[in-house]
Amino acid sequence: MSDINPMSIALKNCAKTFADGTKALEPLDLAINAGETVVFLGPSGCGKTTTLRIIAGLEEPDAGGSVLFDGQDVTQIPIEQRNVGMVFQSYALFPNMSVAENIGYGLKIRRMPAAQVRTRVGEMLAMMQIEKLANRRIDQLSGGQRQRVALARAIAVRPRALLLDEPLTALDAKLRDTLRLEIDTLLRSLKITAIYVTHDQAEAMALGDRIVVMEHGRVAQIGAPRDIYQKPASRFVADFIGTMNRLNGAVRNGVFTCRAGDLPWPAAPADASEILFRPEDIRVTEDGEPSTLRGRIASAFFLGDRTRLFVEVGERQPLVVESTARRDFSHGEQVGLAIDPRGIVIL
Amino acid sequence: MRRETQRLILLLLPAGILFSAFFLIPMAELFLIGGAGKDGWAAYAAILTNANYFNSLLATLGVAVLTTIVTLIISGISGVFLQRHKFRGNGALVAMLTFPLAFPGVVIGFMVIMLAGRQGLIGAVSEALIGDKIVFAYSLTGLFMGYVYFSIPRTILTVMAAAEKLDPKLEEAARSLGASPFRVVLDVIIPGLKPAFISAGAICFATAVGAFGTAFTLAARINVLPMVIYTEFTLAANITMAAALSFVLGAVTWIVLALARTAAGGTVAAAG
Numbered sequence: 156m157s158d159i160n161p162m163s164i165a166l167k168n169c170a171k172t173f174a175d176g177t178k179a180l181e182p183l184d185l186a187i188n189a190g191e192t193v194v195f196l197g198p199s200g201c202g203k204t205t206t207l208r209i210i211a212g213l214e215e216p217d218a219g220g221s222v223l224f225d226g227q228d229v230t231q232i233p234i235e236q237r238n239v240g241m242v243f244q245s246y247a248l249f250p251n252m253s254v255a256e257n258i259g260y261g262l263k264i265r266r267m268p269a270a271q272v273r274t275r276v277g278e279m280l281a282m283m284q285i286e287k288l289a290n291r292r293i294d295q296l297s298g299g300q301r302q303r304v305a306l307a308r309a310i311a312v313r314p315r316a317l318l319l320d321e322p323l324t325a326l327d328a329k330l331r332d333t334l335r336l337e338i339d340t341l342l343r344s345l346k347i348t349a350i351y352v353t354h355d356q357a358e359a360m361a362l363g364d365r366i367v368v369m370e371h372g373r374v375a376q377i378g379a380p381r382d383i384y385q386k387p388a389s390r391f392v393a394d395f396i397g398t399m400n401r402l403n404g405a406v407r408n409g410v411f412t413c414r415a416g417d418l419p420w421p422a423a424p425a426d427a428s429e430i431l432f433r434p435e436d437i438r439v440t441e442d443g444e445p446s447t448l449r450g451r452i453a454s455a456f457f458l459g460d461r462t463r464l465f466v467e468v469g470e471r472q473p474l475v476v477e478s479t480a481r482r483d484f485s486h487g488e489q490v491g492l493a494i495d496p497r498g499i500v501i502l
Numbered sequence: 503m504r505r506e507t508q509r510l511i512l513l514l515l516p517a518g519i520l521f522s523a524f525f526l527i528p529m530a531e532l533f534l535i536g537g538a539g540k541d542g543w544a545a546y547a548a549i550l551t552n553a554n555y556f557n558s559l560l561a562t563l564g565v566a567v568l569t570t571i572v573t574l575i576i577s578g579i580s581g582v583f584l585q586r587h588k589f590r591g592n593g594a595l596v597a598m599l600t601f602p603l604a605f606p607g608v609v610i611g612f613m614v615i616m617l618a619g620r621q622g623l624i625g626a627v628s629e630a631l632i633g634d635k636i637v638f639a640y641s642l643t644g645l646f647m648g649y650v651y652f653s654i655p656r657t658i659l660t661v662m663a664a665a666e667k668l669d670p671k672l673e674e675a676a677r678s679l680g681a682s683p684f685r686v687v688l689d690v691i692i693p694g695l696k697p698a699f700i701s702a703g704a705i706c707f708a709t710a711v712g713a714f715g716t717a718f719t720l721a722a723r724i725n726v727l728p729m730v731i732y733t734e735f736t737l738a739a740n741i742t743m744a745a746a747l748s749f750v751l752g753a754v755t756w757i758v759l760a761l762a763r764t765a766a767g768g769t770v771a772a773a774g
């Protein structure tokens with residue numbers, strides 16, 4: 156299946172102002188390597204789709220912006236000549252064609268001989284495990300099946316990049332997980348350059364070689380999922396991805412003092428007035444274990460494998476703490492807390 | 503189960519009565535009158551054997567088919583354009599386009615004469631340009647033009663309503679797969695507008711088959727069935743023949759529409 160010749164994509168100074176004056180994108184520079192999977196992540200309306208459509212050739216960047224495929228300027232080339240595959244949230248399958256006809260459409264457009272089209276469509280059907288659906292009408296398919304057909308249709312023409320705009324958002328949670336895994340396997344086996352748009356951070360983490368976090372038409376941070384999670388570049392990124400706890404206080408002699416108590420932290424920078432850390436970097440101390448931080452349980456949710464605790468420590472927001480201890484936590488209970496200083500982020 | 507059926511029959515009753523009173527009974531009556539003349543049922547055969555009747559039937563159907571095709575092409579292009587491009591005055595233009603809907607056939611005929619008649623605009627212009635006065639208002643061509651003029655507004659409105667519901671993502675998907683704008687029209691837009699084309703085309707066809715006022719205004723020479731029926735009925739007092747022709751006119755129209763509907767129905771259903 157590695158018959159696809161992936162390309163690199165670059166955006167140079169691409170801004171977008173719509174005809175009605177909406178400024179959807181600030182000038183944006185972005186480089187995507189050949190064969191890489193990049194996820195555009197951000198809240199609704201931050202400009203993800205607009206950026207994707209500029210790459211596809213469905214929108215033109217404002218004057219001064221350019222789109223490069225393998226270093227070649229394609230800004231003026233219409234989408235039908237760019238050879239990029241697209242997958243939409245709404246599937247956008249042709250209702251007047253069968254499943255097989257949908258998948259073969261791009262090949263027919265390219266005037267591929269009918270026998271070869273049949274072979275290639277067969278390959279695609281097999282790859283997506285939908286052989287039995289070949290002659291079905293589109294309205295006889297479930298959402299998950301439709302998205303498989305849409306993927307097969309986009310890949311059949313061997314595009315040089317695959318652009319996916321929230322392909323799983325319309326599906327229910329369980330199917331979303333299954334298909335996410337399938338898409339991940341697919342993208343890796345094809346070694347195709349892929350851009351995947353989502354507002355779901357779990358999807359972004361699972362699929363992306365790199366994630367581009369966007370905020371109000373700007374890039375907030377670009378990085379590998381682990382970097383984005385562990386070293387968020389801004390409060391926005393920290394809050395948007397995963398859960399972030401925060402404590403306000405001051406550092407004196409290698410100790411961070413806050414309302415909850417004292418946190419020994421040898422590497423503390425002297426001017427830290429707010430620290431951020433993830434739920435997995437804080438834990439409830441065992442009975443008898445000395446602890447210098449204390450809080451009161453505001454609520455506890457038993458999730459089966461763990462208990463999610465909201466611990467009141469006199470800050471604006473209670474801390475989120477996860478415990479795997481085999482015990483009950485009761486509302487109002489006083490608990491000791493320990494924070495792993497290695498997980499602390501200062502912004 | 504029995505009560506369900508009873509209720510269904512009760513609910514169908516008003517429609518049934520209406521259908522019988524205004525359609526079944528008059529049609530049957532018409533059919534019987536057609537066969538009640540001195541020649542009996544031969545009146546029906548005469549429609550096929552009498553060259554005059556048969557030619558007028560063919561002319562009527564021919565003009566109606568041509569009107570339908572040309573109207574659909576013009577309205578399809580303009581309707582999609584007006585829906586897609588909102589320019590200043592778009593609303594006013596659409597409102598103005600619906601003007602002819604209110605005109606009686608006589609007015610339409612009069613407008614055709616003003617355009618292509620002996621004192622018409624086309625004649626004047628062509629005389630100035632090529633020294634030849636082009637006049638076609640008083641023929642089938644004039645009639646055809648009048649019908650197209652009359653049918654376009656209604657069809658444009660239907661097409662615009664349907665074009666609004668087209669999913670732009672389908673067109674984008676087709677383009678991403680390499681389809682040229684022309685292929686997009688062929689593979690996405692036309693199939694998407696097909697139900698609208700069928701219903702608007704059916705109305706257009708039926709109107710063109712039955713319209714009388716326009717033909718009457720243009721000339722007595724135009725040999726279309728409504729005119730023949732009128733002549734048989736009022737001038738020749740041949741009520742039997744008029745009834746037979748009317749019945750056949752209705753039946754043929756019905757058959758053509760039913761054929762179009764099933765032909766399209768199959769593909770429309772297959773398209774989901």
Ligand SMILES: Nc1ncnc2c1ncn2[C@@H]1O[C@H](COP(=O)(O)OP(=O)(O)O)[C@@H](O)[C@H]1O
Pocket residue numbers: 173174175177178179197198199200201202203204205206
């Ligand atoms: N065709 C358009 N005309 C005007 N504004 C638009 C258009 N498309 C998108 N926008 C606006 O641009 C901004 C970015 O939109 P979009 O890229 O779709 O966001 P996202 O995909 O991240 O949810 C939004 O404020 C949206 O309302």
Ligand SMILES: [Mg+2]
Pocket residue numbers: 200203204205
């Ligand atoms: Mg979007």
